[in-house]
């Protein structure tokens with residue numbers, strides 16, 4: 058009798074293990090044929106029998122449950138399951154505020170941006186922030202045609218069949234007056250009651266339970282089989298919209314009313330409030346009702362009510378200026394610090410990490426927390442064995458707030474920070490210094506590319522969610538693959554997916570069923586087309602975060618232009634003193650230019666002896682304002698040091714390509730130096746070239762081309778009177794122009810207001826067209 062036919066009760070542990078391995082593989086194969094190839098080779102009944110047998114064996118031998126067990130898989134992996142939906146209008150996220158002051162500042166910022174006086178009334182909606190997952194539902198001629206998850210904000214997953222099962226979601230819009238085409242957006246969530254019932258049933262059936270209603274809602278919405286989704290009582294609140302073929306409201310408040318009239322549930326706790334005091338009162342109100350609600354909320358969302366103002370306020374990268382989430386205070390818990398491990402970051406930065414006795418904080422189990430740096434550990438006097446207070450606010454990573462001194466076990470020693478990298482090379486750890494030689498709290502492994510830990514951290518960043526977001530390639534797999542020597546640099550990941558030998562070897566490895574290998578390859582292949590901003594971010598250059606990457610992508614548009622310019626910049630990079638001056642607080646670009654001009658001219662001057670550095674600067678460089686003089690005096694102390702620094706800065710003046718990189722909005726000299734340094738290393742150049750051979754990098758979204766200023770590079774200088782500089786910049790960018798901070802040969806247009814100085818002069822010298830604010834307004838009005 059073969060194993061397959063043996064009753065479960067007869068199996069020895071060895072036989073059971075063999076049988077579980079076989080079942081894992083067989084079921085995985087059926088899953089692929091069913092879900093990915095739409096070509097099942099067995100009946101549903103036979104398939105269920107296999108799953109049942111697997112479960113029975115697992116119930117008898119719980120210690121033998123495999124990591125790739127079919128019973129642990131909730132549906133199959135994503136990549137192949139849901140098709141991608143590109144959102145017509147991106148689904149944004151919100152900035153967070155945690156204190157009254159931040160809510161007040163939000164109101165003040167809006168007033169500044171819109172140039173509103175303190176007496177002017179600004180109305181807001183204050184809506185509960187539902188803790189679920191957002192979803193965009195598309196209606197054509199009033200009929201539901203498609204529903205998508207948020208995904209990364211630009212591309213989500215098609216979950217139409219599942220969303221159709223949600224009772225709160227109208228399949229056809231009620232009432233009238235809806236645009237022919239509209240994407241209604243809102244939150245899919247699970248009530249406390251539904252969550253408890255779902256978990257009770259799962260526990261009963263011996264299945265995994267969900268940690269909180271949010272996870273349960275997400276898991277339920279992303280079921281492959283819509284019948285399972287239908288069995289879970291998901292709900293939906295509408296609060297926003299994407300594409301709409303015709304305007305349908307003048308305010309957010311009116312829009313919420315319309316959504317309700319068309320058959321959607323809207324949050325009953327939403328209010329329309331006025332000014333900063335209204336925001337604060339609404340928050341208190343929401344805090345008071347929170348315990349009585351049937352679902353989780355994690356804060357209040359404030360939105361500027363007038364939609365024309367929302368339009369003017371626009372967006373910063375991925376969040377709107379016209380809305381903010383005021384989050385409820387962080388939740389805290391106590392636990393024991395079991396160990397402090399040392400982690401090596403991709404730039405060699407050494408970070409101590411707390412290993413904790415698992416504890417639930419705000420519905421999430423926490424086992425690790427960052428301790429930031431050695432100084433932080435010393436300052437809070439954190440010792441292994443201590444009882445620590447842990448805090449988690451919103452989606453922010455958990456923090457250790459402090460220790461409970463009374464609970465310290467006898468003999469707990471202060472933490473001795475290691476002096477050498479824990480990597481096999483044991484390279485010394487150095488304290489990082491600034492360009493000026495001052496010590497910082499950052500410590501780095503000095504091993505650079507030779508340090509295997511740094512390499513691994515680089516790869517981890519590369520595959521992370523905001524970078525290449527490669528599904529199925531987590532820390533565990535990366536470590537295993539790099540230990541086998543399969544992956545040493547990012548390009549190797551893509552080579553691996555095309556290497557039949559390695560794939561075969563992988564399939565033969567314990568823990569990698571056919572399905573997981575297929576999913577891994579699908580996950581990798583799905584990223585061979587990558588947006589330019591993600592590509593740049595994925596390189597993991599220091600100081601080049603998401604916002605900077607996006608700004609670079611929008612400026613350079615194609616990967617070729619970006620790489621060529623960055624390589625050129627590496628040959629003409631700014632010297633450290635030039636960078637320091639450019640980055641000095643209180644010293645604007647005009648002041649920096651004045652210092653450099655002074656250093657280049659080196660005109661001898663008769664200066665009375667014994668005057669202060671500030672006074673000396675006033676006489677020698679009349680263009681400096683008092684703030685700049687004070688900043689320079691504080692930094693350099695005496696004239697001789699200043700003069701030497703100015704000469705050094707002038708000698709380190711960068712070339713044109715560098716200036717182009719540095720003057721991209723949101724980049725600046727410090728990040729530009731990091732980019733130049735990165736592309737100056739042969740090793741990195743090769744890494745980028747190898748990677749490019751594997752990928753197609755999608756050019757950044759083409760800016761609008763049908764406007765008068767599309768594609769032009771514009772510099773705003775001097776005071777604007779009809780709108781703020783921020784609004785002008787936002788408007789120019791929305792019309793497809795590039796806004797730069799400095800005038801060069803590449804500048805097309807300078808908009809100069811009263812008080813314009815050196816930039817105006819430079820524009821005149823270069824023959825760049827200069828216009829007034831009124832000319833600008835006329836130009837963009839079309």
Ligand code: IVH
Pocket residue numbers: 149150151152184185186187188189190191207244296297358377380382
């Ligand atoms: S408005 C551009 N309103 O919060 C504005 N979001 O952190 C987009 N959320 O992804 C969102 N309740 O999942 C908005 N009343 C509400 C909300 C809400 C919950 C979620 C939503 C969004 C996230 C932003």
